[in-house]
Amino acid sequence: MKNRTQALLNGKCPKCHTGDIYKHKWHELLHFNKMNKTCPHCEQRFEVEPGFFIGAMYISYAFNVAIMVATGLMLHLFAKPAMWVYIVSVLGASLVLLPFSFRISRVLFLYLFGGIQFKENIEAKA
Numbered sequence: 001m002k003n004r005t006q007a008l009l010n011g012k013c014p015k016c017h018t019g020d021i022y023k024h025k026w027h028e029l030l031h032f033n034k035m036n037k038t039c040p041h042c043e044q045r046f047e048v049e050p051g052f053f054i055g056a057m058y059i060s061y062a063f064n065v066a067i068m069v070a071t072g073l074m075l076h077l078f079a080k081p082a083m084w085v086y087i088v089s090v091l092g093a094s095l096v097l098l099p100f101s102f103r104i105s106r107v108l109f110l111y112l113f114g115g116i117q118f119k120e121n122i123e124a125k126a
Helices: 004-009 052-078 083-096 098-113
Strands: none
Touching: 004 098, 052 083, 052 098, 083 098
């Protein structure tokens, strides 16, 4: 997988674009947050320093705000329901999309601030 955007969206290693960052698929709800410590293909360490992914909380926060605003706007434009429907819908959408926002924020943070450069033609470690 050579395309950086495609590798980012699929949760692949920023160095080789082949190995998975996460151990399980995003829809496996009991394990959506389990990360590999290193890339299974090139052995790149993902947590480049202790507490590195704390910064990903800001990206996750932005995603959640966008989800909540979009949900509230769609409800307002198409239904104009009671206030309790807004609250339940916004919180429900945020909870349903939690695995996605959690994972993509960490991957995006790793790609943007991890300092890991893509290296083409990396051989798999045996």
